[in-house]
Amino acid sequence: MSSPSLGADEFVKVEEVVKIFGDTVAVSSVDLSVARNEIFALLGSSGSGKSTLLRMLAGFERPTSGRILLDGEDITDVPPYRRPVNMMFQSYALFPHMTVEANVAFGLKQEGVPKAEIHDRVYEALALVQMAAYTRRKPHQLSGGQQQRVALARSLVKRPKLLLLDEPMSALDKQIRQKTQIELVKIIEQVGVTCILVTHDQEEAMTMAQRLAVMTEGQIVQCGTPQDVYNFPNSRFVAGFIGTTNLFEGAIVVDEPDHVAIESGDLSRRLYVSHGVSEPLGMQVAVSIRPERVVVARERPGADFNWSHGMVSHMAWMGGYALYQVRLDSGKMVEASVPSLLLSRMDAPGIGDEAYVSWDADSATVLAA
Amino acid sequence: MKTTFSRLKPSARTLAIVPPYAWLVAFLLVPFLLVLKISFADLQFGIPPYTPLIHLEDGIAKLDLHWRGYQMLFSDSLYLATYLNSLKMAAVTTAWCILIGYPVAYYVARSSPGTRNVLLLGVILPFWTSQLLRVYAWVGILRNDGLLNQLLMTLGLTHTPVEIYRTDLAVYIGMIYAYLPFFILPLYANLVKMDLRLLEAAYDLGARPWSAFWRITVPLSMPGVISGAMLVFIPCVGEYVIPEMLGGANTLMMGRVMWNEFFNNADWPMASAVTIVMVLLLLVPLALFQYYQVRNQEREAGR
Numbered sequence: 001m002s003s004p005s006l007g008a009d010e011f012v013k014v015e016e017v018v019k020i021f022g023d024t025v026a027v028s029s030v031d032l033s034v035a036r037n038e039i040f041a042l043l044g045s046s047g048s049g050k051s052t053l054l055r056m057l058a059g060f061e062r063p064t065s066g067r068i069l070l071d072g073e074d075i076t077d078v079p080p081y082r083r084p085v086n087m088m089f090q091s092y093a094l095f096p097h098m099t100v101e102a103n104v105a106f107g108l109k110q111e112g113v114p115k116a117e118i119h120d121r122v123y124e125a126l127a128l129v130q131m132a133a134y135t136r137r138k139p140h141q142l143s144g145g146q147q148q149r150v151a152l153a154r155s156l157v158k159r160p161k162l163l164l165l166d167e168p169m170s171a172l173d174k175q176i177r178q179k180t181q182i183e184l185v186k187i188i189e190q191v192g193v194t195c196i197l198v199t200h201d202q203e204e205a206m207t208m209a210q211r212l213a214v215m216t217e218g219q220i221v222q223c224g225t226p227q228d229v230y231n232f233p234n235s236r237f238v239a240g241f242i243g244t245t246n247l248f249e250g251a252i253v254v255d256e257p258d259h260v261a262i263e264s265g266d267l268s269r270r271l272y273v274s275h276g277v278s279e280p281l282g283m284q285v286a287v288s289i290r291p292e293r294v295v296v297a298r299e300r301p302g303a304d305f306n307w308s309h310g311m312v313s314h315m316a317w318m319g320g321y322a323l324y325q326v327r328l329d330s331g332k333m334v335e336a337s338v339p340s341l342l343l344s345r346m347d348a349p350g351i352g353d354e355a356y357v358s359w360d361a362d363s364a365t366v367l368a369a
Numbered sequence: 370m371k372t373t374f375s376r377l378k379p380s381a382r383t384l385a386i387v388p389p390y391a392w393l394v395a396f397l398l399v400p401f402l403l404v405l406k407i408s409f410a411d412l413q414f415g416i417p418p419y420t421p422l423i424h425l426e427d428g429i430a431k432l433d434l435h436w437r438g439y440q441m442l443f444s445d446s447l448y449l450a451t452y453l454n455s456l457k458m459a460a461v462t463t464a465w466c467i468l469i470g471y472p473v474a475y476y477v478a479r480s481s482p483g484t485r486n487v488l489l490l491g492v493i494l495p496f497w498t499s500q501l502l503r504v505y506a507w508v509g510i511l512r513n514d515g516l517l518n519q520l521l522m523t524l525g526l527t528h529t530p531v532e533i534y535r536t537d538l539a540v541y542i543g544m545i546y547a548y549l550p551f552f553i554l555p556l557y558a559n560l561v562k563m564d565l566r567l568l569e570a571a572y573d574l575g576a577r578p579w580s581a582f583w584r585i586t587v588p589l590s591m592p593g594v595i596s597g598a599m600l601v602f603i604p605c606v607g608e609y610v611i612p613e614m615l616g617g618a619n620t621l622m623m624g625r626v627m628w629n630e631f632f633n634n635a636d637w638p639m640a641s642a643v644t645i646v647m648v649l650l651l652l653v654p655l656a657l658f659q660y661y662q663v664r665n666q667e668r669e670a671g672r
Contacts, residue, residue, distance in 0.1 A: 097588045
């Protein structure tokens with residue numbers, strides 16, 4: 001049925017897909033490749049176009065232009081009921097008038113699978129999500145977590161080539177989310193299905209996905225592994241969206257192949273970054289430094305760069321770490337998270353105390369965009 | 370002191386439920402009991418035209434129950450035929466209302482919110498004219514020299530007028546026309562609430578649009594279909610105006626029989642007996658239906 005794959009890395013291929021509703025551009029020219037058996041996350045806030053992209057993958061929306069290929073086959077114009085793609089809906093969309101068993105069996109019945117086989121496959125899918133004991137219940141008699149597992153079983157039972165998850169955790173309590181995220185990944189890996197999930201929660205994307213794409217205004221701004229995107233954001237937007245960060249605006253004053261120096265009015269000393277950049281001398285850039293890379297101390301650092309003087313304006317104890325907010329002499333606020341272990345070993349400054357913030361030369365990322 | 374006082378004072382909750390109960394007692398229960406009482410009386414000349422149920426004889430109150438009305442009801446096969454015909458006509462009207470009303474309600478519910486209000490207005494608009502006038506309009510349309518026959522004859526489709534006026538068909542047309550909005554509105558209210566993601570989920574799982582409609586939309590809209598069907602069926606069984614104005618002499622319906630007994634024969638006990646039996650005929654199946662539905666829901670919830 002399907003032509004030979006174009007390569008393991010291009011199991012799902014989105015080519016220059018555009019979606020326009022009336023006069024709003026929901027998705028503008030997105031290119032994306034997802035490998036076989038990969039768990040991929042589309043991350044963005046509401047209105048970023050991530051849901052529209054997911055709906056086009058499911059077949060509920062037709063792209064204005066562009067192509068979507070699945071396992072080498074063009075599915076752009078294939079209606080949802082003929083795609084080997086299944087989706088777990090946000091808030092699950094379980095059929096309220098059917099039992100758990102009938103919900104899971106629905107897709108197989110539509111396919112015309114023999115009764116005995118339906119029974120076996122439904123039971124197998126429900127056993128996989130540990131819901132085999134609840135076959136006769138109706139959805140409203142289940143907890144949120146149980147409903148989610150039934151929804152997962154329903155979307156896996158047809159053995160789709162591509163599994164789509166739409167905000168999979170949004171209907172669950174915060175306490176059970178992280179545990180559920182890991183369970184979900186285990187099940188998906190056990191089944192061995194390619195999975196694209198959509199979320200606005202960066203922690204969820206980082207916990208579940210092997211790779212992720214950050215979307216805003218209908219475009220993918222950065223795509224990579226969670227570590228890459230977190231450590232090397234390519235724009236102010238990504239740096240701010242994935243985790244929290246401190247951004248310093250300044251001009252490049254030294255531009256060498258192996259290092260750059262940046263003069264920022266926010267800081268007492270110059271910024272020194274131990275890698276070269278492609279931006280020219282004198283250009284205005286932003287430097288991102290993650291809170292966990294910032295050191296807070298009473299003593300003045302010995303180095304000539306990468307520190308600043310200020311006063312602790314706030315400190316919050318978060319359990320595993322303490323969150324400092326330090327007001328620099330320039331008025332700029334800097335956030336630092338200090339591990340509790342370190343905090344107990346040093347003479348930690350308290351609220352209202354003078355303090356120095358500093359960081360290593362390899363902690364900073366220069367952002368031109 | 371204070372506690373005694375507050376115990377005597379009705380709570381806000383009690384006060385809130387008094388008006389509907391008072392309404393039901395004054396305008397439903399009391400009239401029903403009056404009719405029940407009359408149905409056990411016998412005819413007499415005078416005002417009122419029926420015998421009292423209790424009369425004093427030598428200082429002893431005696432209960433005077435007469436079964437004449439009920440006896441006639443079950444001995445004269447005309448009454449039984451009328452009951453059955455009323456049920457049949459109400460059932461056929463309800464079936465047509467479902468057939469015509471479902472697509473209409475579905476279309477309105479799936480339109481854009483702006484169009485929806487215009488279409489709903491179209492459904493409700495006929496209520497701005499009295500029902501009597503609207504039925505008269507049908508007389509004008511269906512009569513042998515009416516608009517419909519004039520049209521058919523002008524078009525050359527027929528040379529002699531098609532006889533619809535004063536037949537059962539005319540009654541069906543009138544009742545379907547009059548009761549269709551009562552079916553459409555509750556069904557619309559149900560369909561418009563439906564979570565459309567359920568349909569997307571069905572498509573996603575391989576259901577074609579038609580299959581998704583039968584397996585998701587139709588079962589989920591059943592409460593709306595049932596309440597709409599009830600609103601059509603129940604008043605249709607006792608309908609008087611439409612069969613009187615559009616029906617023929619042999620269109621047997623309960624409403625007309627009641628009218629005849631009350632006003633033409635002045636036989637109040639007989640008319641009351643007809644009424645009581647009709648209410649029981651409608652009420653008992655309804656109560657059973659309600660009972661089973663509640664029990665099913667409870668069983669499901671308790672599982």
